[in-house]
Amino acid sequence: MLTDRRVGALVLLGGLLTLLLWYLAPWAVPHRLFGGEGVLLNPFGHHLPLGSLPQGYRDTWLLPYFYLALAWLLLTLVLGFRAGPKGLYLLGGMGLGLFLLLAFLFYGSVGQANAPALAQGEPPPLRRFSLGLAAYATLAFSLYLLLLGRLRAPGGLAFLVRRRGAVVPLFSLLLAVLLGGLIVALIKESPGEAKGLREALMVKLDLIAYTYQLLFSPLVSLPGFLQSLLLATPLIFTGLAVALGFRGGLFNIGAPGQLILGAIAAMLVGVYLPGPRWLVLPLAILAAALAGGLWGALPGWLKARFGAHEVINTIMLNYVAASLLLFLISTNEYRFFGQPVYLPFKYPGYEARSYEIRPEARIPLWTDLLAPGGELSFALPLAFLLGLGGYFLVRKGLGYRVLAGLLGMVLGYLLGGLLPGPQVALGGELTSVRLNGSFLLALLALLFFHFYVFRSVGGYELRALGLAPKAAEYAGVSSGRKMVAILFLSGALAGLAATHYVLGGGIDEYRLKQSLPYSVGFDGIAVALMGQNTPLGVGLSAWLFGVLLTGGLQVNLQLGISRELVAVLQALIVLFIAAGGFLPRYFTDPLRAAEVELRAQEAGKGGAR
Amino acid sequence: MSLDAAFFLALLLSTLRQTTPLLLTALGGMFSERSGVVNIALEGIILFGALSAAVFVERMEASLGPAPWLPWAGVLVAMGVGGLVAWVHAVVSIRYRADQIVSGTAINLLALGAPSLVLTYFYGNATNSKEVQSRLPLLGPEGFALSPLVYLAFLLVPLAWWVLFKTPWGLRLRAVGEYPEAADTLGVNVYRMRYLGVVLSGVLAGLAGAYLSIGFLNQFVRGMSAGMGFIALAAMIFGKWHPVGILFSTLLFGFASALAIQLQGTDILPAVLVQAFPYVVTILVLAGFMGRSRPPGAVGKPYEK
Numbered sequence: 001m002l003t004d005r006r007v008g009a010l011v012l013l014g015g016l017l018t019l020l021l022w023y024l025a026p027w028a029v030p031h032r033l034f035g036g037e038g039v040l041l042n043p044f045g046h047h048l049p050l051g052s053l054p055q056g057y058r059d060t061w062l063l064p065y066f067y068l069a070l071a072w073l074l075l076t077l078v079l080g081f082r083a084g085p086k087g088l089y090l091l092g093g094m095g096l097g098l099f100l101l102l103a104f105l106f107y108g109s110v111g112q113a114n115a116p117a118l119a120q121g122e123p124p125p126l127r128r129f130s131l132g133l134a135a136y137a138t139l140a141f142s143l144y145l146l147l148l149g150r151l152r153a154p155g156g157l158a159f160l161v162r163r164r165g166a167v168v169p170l171f172s173l174l175l176a177v178l179l180g181g182l183i184v185a186l187i188k189e190s191p192g193e194a195k196g197l198r199e200a201l202m203v204k205l206d207l208i209a210y211t212y213q214l215l216f217s218p219l220v221s222l223p224g225f226l227q228s229l230l231l232a233t234p235l236i237f238t239g240l241a242v243a244l245g246f247r248g249g250l251f252n253i254g255a256p257g258q259l260i261l262g263a264i265a266a267m268l269v270g271v272y273l274p275g276p277r278w279l280v281l282p283l284a285i286l287a288a289a290l291a292g293g294l295w296g297a298l299p300g301w302l303k304a305r306f307g308a309h310e311v312i313n314t315i316m317l318n319y320v321a322a323s324l325l326l327f328l329i330s331t332n333e334y335r336f337f338g339q340p341v342y343l344p345f346k347y348p349g350y351e352a353r354s355y356e357i358r359p360e361a362r363i364p365l366w367t368d369l370l371a372p373g374g375e376l377s378f379a380l381p382l383a384f385l386l387g388l389g390g391y392f393l394v395r396k397g398l399g400y401r402v403l404a405g406l407l408g409m410v411l412g413y414l415l416g417g418l419l420p421g422p423q424v425a426l427g428g429e430l431t432s433v434r435l436n437g438s439f440l441l442a443l444l445a446l447l448f449f450h451f452y453v454f455r456s457v458g459g460y461e462l463r464a465l466g467l468a469p470k471a472a473e474y475a476g477v478s479s480g481r482k483m484v485a486i487l488f489l490s491g492a493l494a495g496l497a498a499t500h501y502v503l504g505g506g507i508d509e510y511r512l513k514q515s516l517p518y519s520v521g522f523d524g525i526a527v528a529l530m531g532q533n534t535p536l537g538v539g540l541s542a543w544l545f546g547v548l549l550t551g552g553l554q555v556n557l558q559l560g561i562s563r564e565l566v567a568v569l570q571a572l573i574v575l576f577i578a579a580g581g582f583l584p585r586y587f588t589d590p591l592r593a594a595e596v597e598l599r600a601q602e603a604g605k606g607g608a609r
Numbered sequence: 610m611s612l613d614a615a616f617f618l619a620l621l622l623s624t625l626r627q628t629t630p631l632l633l634t635a636l637g638g639m640f641s642e643r644s645g646v647v648n649i650a651l652e653g654i655i656l657f658g659a660l661s662a663a664v665f666v667e668r669m670e671a672s673l674g675p676a677p678w679l680p681w682a683g684v685l686v687a688m689g690v691g692g693l694v695a696w697v698h699a700v701v702s703i704r705y706r707a708d709q710i711v712s713g714t715a716i717n718l719l720a721l722g723a724p725s726l727v728l729t730y731f732y733g734n735a736t737n738s739k740e741v742q743s744r745l746p747l748l749g750p751e752g753f754a755l756s757p758l759v760y761l762a763f764l765l766v767p768l769a770w771w772v773l774f775k776t777p778w779g780l781r782l783r784a785v786g787e788y789p790e791a792a793d794t795l796g797v798n799v800y801r802m803r804y805l806g807v808v809l810s811g812v813l814a815g816l817a818g819a820y821l822s823i824g825f826l827n828q829f830v831r832g833m834s835a836g837m838g839f840i841a842l843a844a845m846i847f848g849k850w851h852p853v854g855i856l857f858s859t860l861l862f863g864f865a866s867a868l869a870i871q872l873q874g875t876d877i878l879p880a881v882l883v884q885a886f887p888y889v890v891t892i893l894v895l896a897g898f899m900g901r902s903r904p905p906g907a908v909g910k911p912y913e914k
Contacts, residue, residue: 187730251710308895309846311649311710315839316888323885335876522721525714562729567722575697575715578707588706 004082007148011080015073018141022069024198025205026132028106030057030113031125036210036559037192040132040202047199049192054125057113061105069098069138076145085156088149095142102135133209158600164587165532169541171583172576173530180569181208188561207559214558215551215566224550226366226433230506232546233435234259234517236442237497238524239542240449241296241490243533247453248486249466254299254314255494255521257321258292262495264328265291266502267354267512270361277360284361285441285499292495293488295321300487304480310487322518329354329512352514363437363504367426376424378416380440386412398455436504443539445493450535452489462486494521526570529577545570620864620871625755626825627870628863629762630655630817634841635848635855636762636769637813641695642850643773644806645786645907649713650698651814652838653720654691658818660724662687663738663829664731670743679743684758684819691815692808699807703800706911717838724831738822738829745824756824758816763856765813770852782806786905789912799912814838836888843891850905858894865890 026040031053040047041059043066076091083091106129114124150156160167190207194200218224238255245252265287273280299313327334330352334341347355369380390408394401453459464472465482473479497520500506507513527545531537545566552566580588586596634651641648666683673679698716702709725735732739747754773779784792785802793799817837822829844862848854869886872878 183726187726251714253714302892302896306896308892312839312843312846313892313895315836316843316891319836319888320885320892323881323888326881327879330881334879336878338876519721522718525711526718529711562725562735564722564725564729564735568719568726571715571718571722574718575701575712578711578715579701579705580707582705 007152008081010148011083011145012077014141014144015077015080018137019073021137021205022066022073022134024201025134025137025209026202027062027066027102027134028059028130028132029206029210030059030106030110030129032128032130032210033191034558035191036207037203038128038206038210040206042132042134042202045199047192047194047202054113054117056116057126058109061109065102065105069102072098080145085149085153088145088152092142092145092149095138095145099135099139099142102138103131106131106135130213133205136209154604155600158597161586161593161596164593165534165537168581168583168587169530169532169537169573169577171581172573173544175576175581176569176572177212179572180565181212183565183568184208184211184561188559211555211559211561211565214554215548217554218547218550223429223433224547226430226435228543228546228550229439230433230435230546231549232542233439233442233500233504234497234506234520235523235527235542235545236539237445237493237500238521239527239531239538240445240524240535241494241497241521242524242528243531243538244449244453244462244490244493245486246528246533247466248462248482248490249469250300250303250483250486250490251311252296252314252487252490252494253311253522253525254296254317254491255497255524256518257314257318257521258295258491258494259497259518259521260318260321260325260516261295261491262288262292262498263502263512263516263518264325265495266498267357270357270503270510271355273361274358275360280358280361281363281503284357284503285363285496288495288498288502289492290495292498293492296491296494297484297488300484304483318518318521325512325516326352326514329514347511353509354512357503357510361503362510363441363499365505366433366435366437366439367431369437369440371421371424371426374423374425376421378419378421379413380416382412382416382419383409384412386415398451402451434505434508436500436506438500438504438506441496441499445496446535446539449493449538453535458485494524497521523567523570526574529574616871620867622753622755623867623870624860624864625759626863627866628859629756629759630820630825630837631841631844631859631862632762632856633758633765633817633820634814634838635845635859636765636852637810637817638842638845639769639773639810639848639850639852639855640782640806640813641810642806642845642908643786643905644782644803645789645905645910645912646699646702646803646807647709647713647909648695648698648807648810649710649839649842650695650716651713651810651841652834652836653713653717654694654811654814655818655821655834655838656720656724656832657694658687658691658815659822659833660727660738660818660829661690661815662819663741663822664727666741666743666823667739667828668731670741675742677743677746680741680745680823683743683823684745684816687815687819687822688812689815691811691813691818693811695807695811695814696804698811699804702911703803703807706913709909709911721832724829728829728831736831740828741823742827743823744827745820756820758820758824766852766856773852783905786907789907793912793914799914803912817841840887840891843895846904847894849903861894862887862890 023044026042028041029038030041032038033049037049039049039053041062043063072094079087079091110126110129114126117124151160185204185208188207190200190203192203194203218228238259241255241258242252266284269280269284269287273283295317299310299317302308302313303310328343328345330346332343332346345354347353371377387405387409391401391405394404453462461472461477461482464475465477465479469479501516502512507515523545527538527542530541548566548569552563555561555565556563576582586592634655638648638651662683665686666679669679694716698712701707701712728738729735745756745758748757748760749755773783781792781797782802785797785799789799821833840862844858845855848858865887869883872883873880
C-alpha cells in the first residue's frame with residue numbers, strides 16, 4: 001500500500017506545495033493594521049502598506065534564513081525518495097527546528113523594535129504581529145514528514161487505522177478548513193493595494209491565514225478561553241443528546257425543540273415556585289430535563305407504537321415548540337373563538353420575554369463559584385479531588401465506587417467551603433465572561449454519558465439496539481420501550497442545555513427570551529459526529545466549536561466576515577465525516593480495518609523470523 | 610370576520626399555492642427514494658434554489674434592467690443549483706456510502722449558514738435579499754390568477770406517473786430502488802440510476818425554491834422554506850411513493866397551511882398556534898398511516914458491487 005515510489009511522490013508533492021507557499025505567502029507579519037492589512041515579509045519582496053515599520057526594526061536575517069530553509073527542502077526532496085522511517089523522522093525534526101529558529105529570529109527582531117518604547121513606558125509600536133502562512137507551511141510539512149515516517153515504520157498503517165476515531169474527524173476538519181479558506185478568498189476582497197499578481201496573491205493568502213488566526217485566537221487568550229467554555233456548555237449537552245440517540249440507532253434532530261421545552265419548564269419553576277435555594281434550583285434544573293425528555297419521548301413513542309420515522313417527527317416538533325415559545329411570551333392576550341384569554345407569562349414591554357428568574361433559582365457565575373467576595377474558595381477543587389479519590393480508592397463494584405465518589409465530592413465541597421482562602425483580584429476582562437455553573441453540570445453530563453452508555457446494563461442494551469436491532473430484540477431487549485427511553489434521555493440532555501441560557505444567564509439576562517438560540521440543538525449534530533459519539537470526543541469537539549464561535553466574533557469584528565462562516569465550517573465537517581473524510585475504505589469499514597491490522601501483524605511476525 | 614364564500618374561495622386558491630412547492634418537492638423526493646436514496650436534504654435544497662433564483666434575478670436586473678425572460682432564467686438557475694447540491698449528496702451517499710440521513714442533514718445545516726454569507730456579500734445584511742421586480746407572471750382569469758409553476762406542478766403528476774410506471778427508464782429506476790443486485794445482474798447501471806434519481810429530486814426542489822422566492826414572494830428571506838422539505842417527505846411517505854397518492858397528501862398539507870394563513874388575523878384561534886397546524890398534521894398523519902405503507906426495498910442502503 002505504501003510503496004517507496006508512493007512515499008517519494010507524497011514527499012515531492014508536499015515539498016513542491018511548501019515551496020509554492022514559501023514563494024507566494026508571507027513568512028511573517030510584524031505589523032498589522034486594522035481591517036486586516038499588514039506588513040508582509042517575504043524574501044522575494046515585502047508588502048509594505050502605509051503606517052509602516054518603526055526605526056529599530058531589522059529583518060536582514062530573512063534572506064540567509066531562506067537559503068538555509070531551501071537547502072533543507074532540497075535535501076528532503078532528494079532524500080525523501082529513498083528515506084526510511086528514520087530518515088524521514090530526521091528530516092521532519094530538522095524542519096521543526098527551522099520553524100522554531102524562524103520564530104526565535106522574528107520575535108527577537110520585533111522585541112528589539114519594541115524595546116525603546118517599552119523602556120520609556122510607552123505603548124510599543126508593534127502590537128499585532130504573527131508568523132505568516134509560509135512559516136506554518138514549514139511546520140505543516142515537517143509534521144507531514146514525521147507522519148510519513150511513522151507510516152513507513154512497521155505496522156504504521158495499522159497504527160493510523162486503529163486511531164480512525166480521531167483520524168477521520170481531524171482529516172475532515174482539515175478539509176473543511178481548506179474549503180473554508182477558499183470561501184473566505186471568494187467572498188472577501190483583499191485589504192490594501194498590491195503591485196503585481198504575486199503580491200495580490202500574497203495579500204489574499206495572508207487574509208485567509210489571518211482569518212484562521214482570529215478564529216483560533218481564543219486558544220491563546222484567557223478571556224477568550226473562558227468565553228469558549230461558555231459557548232461550549234450548551235453544545236456539550238446537545239452534542240451528548242444527539243450522540244446518545246446515535247448510540248441507540250436513533251437520529252434525534254429534535255434537540256432545538258427539546259431545548260425550548262426545557263427552557264420553558266426551567267422558567268416556570270424558576271419564576272413561579274417560591275422556596276429556598278437548595279430546593280428551587282435543583283427543581284428548576286430537574287424540570288428542564290424532564291420537559292426536554294418528555295418532548296423527546298413523544299417521537300420515540302410514535303416510532304415504537306406506529307413506526308413513524310423519528311427524524312421527521314423530531315423536526316416537526318421543533319416547529320411546534322417554537323410556536324409554543326412564541327405563544328407563551330410574545331403577548332398576554334389571545335382570543336379563542338372570540339373569547340379573550342389572558343396569560344400571565346410575558347413581562348410588560350416591547351420585547352418578548354418572561355419575568356426574571358428568582359435569585360434562588362439562578363445558577364451562580366464562575367466568579368461566584370471560584371472566588372466569592374474576592375476570596376478564593378477551595379470548595380470546588382477539593383470536591384473534585386475528594387470525589388476522584390473516593391471513586392478510585394474504593395475497590396468494589398461500580399455502584400459503591402460512584403457512591404464513594406459522590407460522598408467525597410460533598411465532603412470536599414463542605415470542607416473547602418469552611419477553609420479560608422487567599423484574596424484574589426480578577427480583571428474586568430475576566431469577570432465580564434458570564435461562564436456559569438452550567439458548565440459543571442455539562443461535565444457531570446459527560447460523566448453520566450460515560451457511565452450510563454459504557455458501564456451499565458441499560459447502556460449495553462442501548463448500544464446493542466444501535467448496532468444490531470434484531471439481535472438485541474432476540475436477546476430480550478424490549479425495543480419499543482427502549483426506544484422511548486433512549487429518546488427520553490436524549491431529550492433530557494438537550495433540555496438541560498436550557499439551564500445555561502435561562503437559569504445561568506447565558507443570554508445576558510435571567511429570563512426566557514425570544515432570542516433563545518435554540519439552533520444550538522442542530523449544532524449538536526456536528527458536535528456528536530465530530531466527537532464520534534464518545535464523551536471525551538463530544539467534550540473536545542464542543543470546546544473546538546466553542547473556540548470557533550468565539551473566534552468567529554473576532555473575525556466579524558475585525559474583518560467584517562459574517563459569523564455564519566463558522567456554521568458553514570460545521571456543516572462541511574459533518575458532510576466530510578459522513579463521507580469518512582474521503583479516506584480509503586479501511587478507515588470507515590471495520591472489516592477492512594481488521595484486514596489491515598491482520599496484515600500488519602503478519603508482516604511483523606515475518607520480520608521477527 | 611364571518612366565514613363566507615369569499616373566505617372559502619381565498620382558502621381554495623391559497624391551498625393551491627401552498628400545495629405547489631410541497632408537490633414539486635415531494636415528487637422529487639419520490640424519484641430519489643424510488644432509486645433507493647433517502648434525500649432528507651430537500652429542505653436545504655429548496656433554500657439554495659430560492660436563494661440562487663432571487664440573487665440571480667436581482668443581480669441581472671441591476672445590470673440589465675427588468676426583462677420578461679429574467680424570472681424564467683432565474684427558475685433555470687435555481688433548478689441547476691438544486692441539481693448541483695443534490696449531486697453533492699449523491700456523491701457522498703452513493704460513492705462514499707455515507708449514512709444518507711447524516712449526509713442530508715449536513716446539507717441542511719449548510720443551508721442554514723451559507724445563505725447568510727452570500728447575502729452579506731451581495732447586500733450587506735444576513736437575513737434577506739433585495740426585492741426583485743421581475744417576478745414570475747400570473748396566469749388565469751381575473752381573481753383566479755395563479756403562478757404558471759402551480760399549473761406546472763399539477764401537470765407533473767401525470768407525467769411523473771407515466772415516466773415512473775410506463776417507461777423503461779422508470780422500470781429501471783424502481784428496480785434499482787427495490788433490489789439493486791437483481792437490477793445490476795440485468796445490466797442496469799445502479800450508480801448512474803441513483804445519481805439521476807437524486808439529481809432529479811434536487812432539480813425539482815430547486816424549482817420549488819424558485820417558486821417561493823420569485824413566484825410566491827419577490828425576495829429571498831432566511832429560513833423561508835420553514836420545514837417544507839420535511840413536510841414534503843412526510844407527504845411522500847403518506848402518498849405511498851406514488852404520484853397520485855402524493856398529489857392528495859400534498860393537497861392535505863397545503864390545505865392545512867392555507868387554513869393556518871386564512872385563520873390569521875381572525876379571532877378564531879391565535880395566529881402563533883395556528884402556524885403550528887401543518888406540523889401537527891404531519892405528525893398525526895405519520896403516526897396514523899405509515900405502518901401500512903411499504904417503502905422501496907433498498908431505500909437508505911448504500912449499494913456495493
